[in-house]
Amino acid sequence: MEIRRQNDIIAFRAPGELPVAFHARNLEVADISEELWNTLGGVEDSELQSVLNEWNSEINPAVTTHKLAREIRSLTINVTQICNLKCTYCAAGGDGTYGAAQTKISVEKTLPQLKFFLDKLPDSGTFRIGFIGGEPLLYPEGIRAIANYVKLMTAGRNLRAQFAIVTNGTLLSDANVELLKEINCNVSVSIDGAAEYNDISRPMKNGQGSTALVIEGLKKLFAVKSELGSITLHGVFTAQNMNLVKAYEFYRQFPADTYEFTYSVSDLNQEASDSFTREMREVAAIAYSQGGEEALRKINFFNRVFSALDSQRRTENFCGAGKSLLVVDARNNLFSCPWDVGNASEKVGQGSEVSEAALDKYAQPLIEQNNCQSCWARFLCGGGCMFVHKEATGSKNQKNGQFCERQRTLMETAILYFKKCRQTDIQKDSDYGKH
Template identity: 25%
Template sequence: MVHQYKLNGYNIVLDVNSGSVHCVDDVAYDIISFFCEAKDRGLEPDRDRIQREILAKYADRDDVTPEDIDDTFADIDELTKEEKLFAEDIFEPSAGVLKERHTEVKALCLHVAHTCNLNCSYCFASQGKFHGERAIMSMETAKRAIDFLVENSGNHVNLEVDFFGGEPLLNWDVVKGTVAYARSIEKEHGKNFRFTLTTNGVGLNDEVMEFANREMHNVVLSLDGRKETHDRLRKFVDGRGSYDVIVPKFQEFVKRRGDKEYYMRGTFTHDNVDFTKDLFHMVDLGFDRLSMEPVVCDPSEPYALTEEDLPKIYEQYEILAKYMLQKEKEGHPITFYHYMLDLTGGPCIYKRISGCGSGTEYFAVTPWGDLFPCHQFVGEEQFKMGDIWNGIQREDIRQDFKMCNVYAREECRDCWARLYCSGGCAANAFHGTGDIRGVYEYGCDIFRKRMECAIMMQVAERMDPVDAQE
């Protein structure tokens, strides 16, 4: 399978199965298109016809000759022989087998607080309660969660724990105690814990900043962008916007954090489809590691994204990509989570096929110790898989998630981006279609555009390396 597109002046050809990316001239781009049309019909390309049509199309160009076209044919043949173009899919036969090999647990999302000090309208967690009662995780439960992770981690050395909510800073003593307990046992068990904290920032203070900068591998800070954008939906219970409270705290925290990982994580809605303005505002505030997610909500909500928004969203992603290339040239690079792409190494084929590992290697733990496939399934009682004391009791659910891969969804088989999205988010699929193996088409459309932009940026940096380093 081959995907072709033009963006920012580049003619890009992606060979899906090999992952090879080619930047070509107009003639080669058109010739490869003819080859694709023939192969899609199960035919060999008619090279004589292709040559005639190319010569006719470029009749006003002296540099397009039969010899040049023959050279391009030869280049295509060589790339095909090297399996860098029109490569066969060698991964499908092993998709199920790969998933079966990975059954150890390597990450937990600890819901230390099912309560929140904000009342965000679009919160998928129902203002932190996850459609249930407000609750706080006890230290006993948190310790048992760490023990469960160690006991079920097999040969995994690096284990990950995310502190999540609601708002985890509302249970700060348990966050600190959990880290201390994990540190006290990691050498004994030959493990290495990495912690992540996700916070709305209201509770950030000197103690939290100092501790997080010492112990947290990554910190995710929730900010939607411009004051009017952020305050529209991220409000206190009394209706006040939270922007003025949290932004100075975020700025101080990031200043103290130095070169350690963090992300400003925003959500864009129908009300701010021009979300690049919000990202650029974050840059102006001094933040350079950014993430911006499309809202996923009931289509009847006034802030829900619509089909009419898609062209505007595509344009925004292109604007962002070009902006980031310019910032790179200026010596002030920024990171955008969805444009992080390694074309030379990247994730292993297991990750490319199977995705995040929800329900198999990664679980969410509620304040009561119940286990769910991930944080976005908490509150969906049919997905309760067991608990941290008795382990996985719903192996049938685990088996269903083992089969969540790009080859389990018919719609994915013809998608050029399938080995980049790994079949997409099971939670979004469930909430959008009622089936974890369904396809959330709107999300797919957005993901494909992001990948085109990310690949284009990689091409630009390689085609113009001097400028990229200036």
């Protein structure tokens, strides 16, 4: 892939294809002529240079920016800090405990905590609860109690309650699936592909494989799919398993709504990072060839980029950590990020007490905190994952170069596929324009 850039105009060219330009600030995609491509490459042409200057300086009033105010609308709750698996890449203390095992959260302490945050919200919008662990389905009674309380507290208010869970899928019993139906839960099941890969990376604590149990649970989930929210199959890939294409082929046998491919948050292997982007591009090629835009958008990464380009909505924050999102650990401590659990220095509160001073450091948009203003992908990326940055550099606001490289490479790919999917809508010759 060849890339040329002039200020906020970036042009990409894949082998054997016509060049495509992207306006980083306006989130516009356009086909461009050979002449304009050459001008971006340094060929002198005063008329076309004027065209580039005009497009670069243009302010498109249709473009909006997704801004996050300090209003907690999402709580991620560690209902347990124990797990029945021992995943090889576990970043939660290696065993789901975050270094401090806790069998289950105290519902009695959690309900007043929920009330504290709910009382602060106006009667509009959505209040989101995410259940995580450890393995959250080790404590289904706690999930039910919390969900029922939130539903009760939002009843009669123009405030929508939404629930999600991240589970390893081994405990999807009839009773637990019924619980997820009751709360119309969005379900993300972690599975890294077929048994030959997943059993190695995600074994049970006794060393046995977990895949057969997960597949049985998935069958139960998909049998009641219409009564749930969304179902996502989520894989984590490391230097020991970079078989994304095989994972994608495995996932496609199930009628999931979305697929999520994640590079391990703590893996700093450059060769593995490069392999991840190559595999993701191959997955994209397979998806596009077999199902066009619909298949591409079942992959979360591409769906997010397509949505941003369609809506021309800029992202200033990779996530809502410390702004719209807080995390409640199994001891009712508050953190800004799920991966901060267990790190006392990152604690921002306890129970119904929140340190405004601790949250002040998250007030600025991430693209500003992380000095991303010169990156062409800034409004698609939003500054990147703070935990991933910290794992590599020791600071949440000092960028992980590998992460940035992966993001930009995959966004180039997404933009090119966006152009292909919108080909009939994009008509550009030697001038600039909008999709």
